[in-house]
Amino acid sequence: MIVKSFFFSILLIVFASRCVASVTIDTRSIPNGVRGKSYFAVLRASDGCTPYSWKIVSGSLPAGVRKTTINNTTSLQLTGVPTTAASYSFTVSVTACGGHVSEKAYTVVIQPTPIHVVDLKWKASKSPHVIGYNVYRGPDGVNWRKVNSGGLVAWTYYTDSTVANDSTYFYAATAVDNKRKESKKTAAVKARIPCADPTCP
Numbered sequence: 001m002i003v004k005s006f007f008f009s010i011l012l013i014v015f016a017s018r019c020v021a022s023v024t025i026d027t028r029s030i031p032n033g034v035r036g037k038s039y040f041a042v043l044r045a046s047d048g049c050t051p052y053s054w055k056i057v058s059g060s061l062p063a064g065v066r067k068t069t070i071n072n073t074t075s076l077q078l079t080g081v082p083t084t085a086a087s088y089s090f091t092v093s094v095t096a097c098g099g100h101v102s103e104k105a106y107t108v109v110i111q112p113t114p115i116h117v118v119d120l121k122w123k124a125s126k127s128p129h130v131i132g133y134n135v136y137r138g139p140d141g142v143n144w145r146k147v148n149s150g151g152l153v154a155w156t157y158y159t160d161s162t163v164a165n166d167s168t169y170f171y172a173a174t175a176v177d178n179k180r181k182e183s184k185k186t187a188a189v190k191a192r193i194p195c196a197d198p199t200c201p
Contacts, residue, residue, distance in 0.1 A: 023048030023096035025104040030078070031139050032109040032164035035085045039065050042143040043076040043104075048096025050074060057103065059090030062110050075143070085112040111164055115196045118160040118169070122186060125175040134174045134182065135160075141170040141188040152176055166195035 023045055030041035039062070045052055051073040061067065064083035067076055076092065088110065093103045120135065132152025136144040137160065147160055153173075163169060172185035 022100040023052065023094055023102045025092065025094055025102045027104070027140075029168075030106055030108060031167035031169065032111065033062060033065075033082045034114045034162055034164050035082050035110055035112050037081065037114065037162040038145070038147075039078065039080055039082050040137070040143075040145045041078040041108075041139050042070075043078070043092060044140075045074055045076075045094045045102065048100050049098050051097060053095040055093050055095075057091050057093045059105075060088060061090060062086070062088045062108055070143075077143070082110040085110050109165070114161050114163065115165060116163050116193050118163055118171070118191045118193070119157065120160065120171055120173070120189075121157045122173050124156050125183070127175065127177060129177040129179075130175045131178050132176050133158075134176060136172045136174070136185060138170045138172075138188075139168070141190070144172065144185070163191070163193050165193060167193045169193070 024047050025043060025045050027043040030043065033039040054067065054069055054073070054076045056067065061078065062082045062084070065078050065080040067078055069075070070077045076094070087107060089105065089107045091103055091105045093101055095101045132154055133156070134146050135148045135153060135158045137147045138144040147162070148158065169191045170188045171191060172188045174185050175183040
């Protein structure tokens, strides 16, 4: 008797589709500015796939302000010194590598002179080697710019007179020792600047 064996091979083909989420601009608003004072804002995007491509698709940035991409293109940084007091409206677009696009409109008011000030105070460092402090300001508590451009702050207080109306800022401080080593930043504190214009909502 002849025994025949039959072997069945089952080939499983799995079709996998990868769905790439649409890119989103997460930053809802950015600070206003003051003519002749350093300006700093950051727009952040998420989802989709990197690298992102950023563009100003309509309107214009404040005169004197330029854009650069940071953090592996996931953020757009706006920096410079505004030269003309005016209201600027512009629309920003970000395109993910898969072709998905997100757009968001912003308005930035550059006022001619500062009106408000922010008074900051912090506890002194307990280290005997500290020779001064640095003060940092940012639009979101993540991205920072040093605001004491004239050297270290000798005391435990600082007045920022470059803030703009109707804007939100975050502040943090660091201690610097006699070897120029800088400590970690303090916990961020938030300052909301009111609007001094009677036409504000």
